[in-house]
Amino acid sequence: MKILVTGAGGQIGADLLPRLVARGDSVTVFDLAPQPATCPSEVRWVRGDVTMAGEVFDAVKAARPDRLFHLAAILSATGERVPHRAWAVNMEGTRNVLEAARLFDVGQVFFTSTIAAFGPGLEPPVGDDVSLRPTTMYGLTKVGGELLGEWYQRTYGVDFRGVRFPGLISAAEPGGGTSDYALFMYVNGLRDGFYEAFVTPESQIPFMYMPDAVRAVLELSDAPRASLGRSIYNIAAISPTAAEIADAVRERIPGVRLTFRSDPRRQAILDSWPSVLDDSNARKDWGWSHEYDLASMSDDLLAKLREPASVP
Ligand SMILES: NC(=O)c1ccc[n+]([C@@H]2O[C@H](COP(=O)([O-])OP(=O)(O)OC[C@H]3O[C@@H](n4cnc5c(N)ncnc54)[C@H](O)[C@@H]3O)[C@@H](O)[C@H]2O)c1
Structure with missing residues (x-):
């Protein structure tokens, strides 16, 4: 095609x-x-x-x-x-x-x-x-x-x-979205041992x-x-809070320091979005279902990021 x-x-x-x-x-x-x-x-x-x-x-x-x-x-x-x-x-x-x-x-x-x-x-x-x-x-x-x-x-x-x-979370460099803090916890956590997320720990989006x-x-x-x-x-998959993502990273990168300092501009964008989606139409009409939860995503992503020359 x-x-x-x-x-x-x-x-x-x-x-x-x-x-x-x-x-x-x-x-x-x-x-x-x-x-x-x-x-x-x-x-x-x-x-x-x-x-x-x-x-x-x-x-x-x-x-x-x-x-x-x-x-x-x-x-x-x-x-x-x-x-x-x-x-x-x-x-x-x-x-x-x-x-x-x-x-x-x-x-x-x-x-x-x-x-x-x-x-x-x-x-x-x-x-x-x-x-x-x-x-x-x-x-x-x-x-x-x-x-x-x-x-x-x-x-x-x-x-x-x-x-x-x-x-979306992946090993590729994100393009200026407001959800980027999630990936940076993994990437910067692994590379620098430290990351300060620009949202509150309670922030929750899909x-x-x-x-x-x-x-x-x-x-x-x-x-x-x-x-x-x-x-x-x-389409939906997981809706972890920022704190839950941080915990998943901490479990997998011993000693990593993850902190939170909310940036009002980006926090306001994030707070305007839904925390959880209903994707039942996608599941009914074309059989959509997600495979990765927070744990399996964290394992797979960190394995990819640990490959040489893959950290963005
Ligand atoms: N990444 C996410 O978390 C996310 C979430 C929801 C929706 N989306 C949507 O998915 C699509 C792709 O997202 P992404 O994360 O890969 O974006 P990205 O910012 O990483 O990449 C966008 C690409 O578009 C190109 N581009 C920008 N302006 C252009 C123009 N005028 N003409 C031609 N190309 C141009 C850029 O060079 C870049 O390669 C977008 O439509 C985005 O809105 C992304």
Whole structure:
């Protein structure tokens, strides 16, 4: 199958690209950034900007993908720092991608939304169909992307589907999200023996280990359209507090010092997100289920981080 992935130079792309190549897909990436050294050599890498409609159209026209995974985005913490850029990349970029899919008959557009699409005050566990009132630029642009994709599906028949990811944890360097403190406890704890998290110990949001996240993308992408009762699905795995993550790290890195000093800006973003998600629609429609809990994720992640030259 021919696959085009926008924004695959980041945290998710690092794990998704090897999986696509391993299953025999012909993969093209469209990303502003240069091809990382770790990227499989089979991948065709096109440098370009999703905010530039002509560049997106040229790339889609040349690749003629069966499926387009649209990952390119400006994430939550960065989005609050450069809101104009977040608007351009997340809104204009998504519109350009959908328009290219319509023009060049792409079989499917896969959208990576987020728990940041939700706003404050929702009673956990938070389901798919609650009122979406995000308070961040990132969140509001992701809601816009979800709605725009559904509009392209209704109006032009573009097969649009995607997930709302929790905070993702992997051995790859994160891209400026607010959930990054979790990974830094493992990475900095191992490398420096010390990390001060920028949240309170009680902070609690949904997280997922990257192998589960990549599997979710592939499974939903492969699901027959007729089995899907909706386009965008919550997917959930674990919801540990920051203190519980710290305990899991302490159990596995003897002597590590983990402390907490809440940064008001990032804490406010985090506090606006749900603590626990309801993903029963994903479980019912396409059989979603997570594999990794906090303990198995911690064991696997630390094993990966202990491999030579793997600490970001
Ligand atoms: N990582 C998470 O915890 C998380 C959680 C929820 C949702 N998501 C979503 O998953 C997707 C991928 O996330 P990630 O963590 O890999 O992000 P990342 O920040 O690590 O990587 C994003 C990639 O997009 C590229 N990019 C940025 N602007 C671009 C532009 N104008 N044109 C082309 N490429 C551009 C960057 O060069 C980078 O390679 C995003 O849509 C994000 O919103 C991620």
